[in-house]
């Protein structure tokens with residue numbers, strides 16, 4: 001089922017692509033000719049206001065067999081556990097750790113019916129905020145596609161590769177890769193078996209690459225490593241094809257009589273893309289002290305406040321650790337930001353063994369956190385030779401300036417919250433040597 005697709009390389013670029021079965025299917029020199037090549041319809045997909053500054057403006061033109069509007073009315077689709085009701089569970093400032101979320105135990109769940117909202121903040125209606133979802137699926141979507149009217153999905157597979165058919169073409173994304181499908185883009189997910197992962201949804205702004213400042217023109221996630229699919233279409237009648245929309249935090253479904261993946265050619269700069277986390281160029285201290293984890297930012301979704309993210313997507317990649325006279329693991333910390341972490345595979349250096357792949361942690365605003373007892377004891381007396389850290393592991397963080405509410409699913413229904421998490425810091429000793 002899974003095979004190597006072709007991609008276009010670049011981030012935020014103006015791309016164009018034609019399915020090779022229909023050469024010259026992109027209109028020449030204009031977007032809306034009176035008659036498009038091959039009898040196609042022209043449809044614009046806007047990802048920013050028409051009048052957004054040129055540097056931020058995002059839109060694509062799709063040349064398709066039928067326009068998207070040819071569908072029956074939407075009706076509610078009460079499946080899965082998606083919510084934007086942030087008041088469902090009482091606020092809880094405790095450190096939280098979830099054991100690995102379940103893969104589907106029984107029954108059929110696809111990428112949409114297997115979506116569960118874990119935490120979030122803000123409102124998709126006023127275009128500010130975020131949601132964190134866990135997907136757990138064992139079935140391909142078949143004649144069903146999905147689009148999100150509320151915001152962008154950054155998908156982090158943890159178990160199982162996903163084959164994602166989008167209006168722009170096909171993307172294969174495996175654990176240790178991520179994929180961004182932006183607001184409004186229709187897509188359908190095929191799985192090869194039980195599959196699980198994390199989703200960061202942002203309302204309002206799109207993801208960008210972080211500025212590099214004094215780092216210079218290269219480094220961290222390089223633009224050319226972001227891959228966008230090439231045009232692929234099917235001309236397929238399909239009675240009862242379901243289009244599921246996430247709209248204002250709820251799911252809706254409508255039917256149409258054909259596949260929505262009928263885009264023969266497209267051009268523009270509003271596109272889905274994937275990125276292989278192993279391509280991240282890691283920068284760190286080569287003298288002393290522990291850099292803030294912002295040096296590991298892959299993508300950021302900026303708020304209106306300068307330098308302050310609605311959400312940063314941060315990784316903790318395999319790297320060398322060489323700092324001298326330094327406590328090398330993460331420092332103890334209280335943060336004005338919320339820190340949600342997930343683990344794709346391996347172990348996280350500050351919490352070996354107890355934070356498991358497919359699980360998560362949340363350290364909320366000003367909630368103290370940091371290395372567990374074992375990590376502190378080992379790292380404060382280890383010989384400081386150059387060493388490899390995080391080999392065979394991949395932890396990540398969604399860091400947000402917003403206060404996150406945990407949903408009822410996250411607090412109760414999933415039954416994965418571990419009330420013993422606080423124990424990992426309980427044995428931290430008083431090592432004070434006293435005044436001289």
Ligand SMILES: O=C(O)Cc1cc(O)ccc1O
Pocket residue numbers: 291292293329330331333339350363369370397
């Ligand atoms: O483990 C964490 O909570 C994330 C984290 C990592 C780091 O290297 C420094 C600070 C920090 O919060």
Ligand SMILES: [Fe+2]
Pocket residue numbers: 333334335339363369
């Ligand atoms: Fe922190």
